[in-house]
Amino acid sequence: MSEPDQNLRCRCKATTRDSEDVIVERDYSLWGLLYLIWGGTSTPTQVSWRCPKCADIFEVSSLEEDRIAYRT
Numbered sequence: 001m002s003e004p005d006q007n008l009r010c011r012c013k014a015t016t017r018d019s020e021d022v023i024v025e026r027d028y029s030l031w032g033l034l035y036l037i038w039g040g041t042s043t044p045t046q047v048s049w050r051c052p053k054c055a056d057i058f059e060v061s062s063l064e065e066d067r068i069a070y071r072t
């Protein structure tokens with residue numbers, strides 16, 4: 001009797017993590033940043049999703065699957 005999982009939405013309800021214009025912010029450890037500067041790939045330690053309209057960060061994840069999905 002539970003509802004299907006719904007994506008979290010921002011304050012203005014316009015944006016979810018799957019929206020085309022969502023802003024993804026990646027946080028890196030110091031070593032991760034150094035790898036990026038050297039042109040390597042780096043897995044963020046945390047991923048945040050921000051709405052471009054209301055600037056609300058509506059979801060933050062440090063799950064491994066999310067960090068790998070948003071690896072640069």
Ligand SMILES: [Zn+2]
Pocket residue numbers: 010011012013014015051052053054055056
């Ligand atoms: Zn919004």
